[in-house]
Amino acid sequence: MITFELFTLANPIAIEDSIEIYRFHAIENKYWENKYFPVFESGLGDHFLLDIDSKSESFGMIMFFS
Numbered sequence: 001m002i003t004f005e006l007f008t009l010a011n012p013i014a015i016e017d018s019i020e021i022y023r024f025h026a027i028e029n030k031y032w033e034n035k036y037f038p039v040f041e042s043g044l045g046d047h048f049l050l051d052i053d054s055k056s057e058s059f060g061m062i063m064f065f066s
Contacts, residue, residue: 010040010048021047025065032065 025031036049046066051058
């Protein structure tokens with residue numbers, strides 16, 4: 001089996017966990033805009049967020065939230 005590190009600063013988040021994190025941070029508490037969906041986490045509370053708004057200039061980009 002061959003393995004490699006794609007993203008060394010954080011770990012991917014399971015989709016179920018991403019949905020819960022999204023609900024808490026974007027919907028219930030408005031910590032970030034609802035166009036950002038969490039895809040990676042640092043394990044220390046930091047998240048890497050994918051811009052999922054197709055009309056946004058940063059659509060498809062990953063943002064850092066700490």
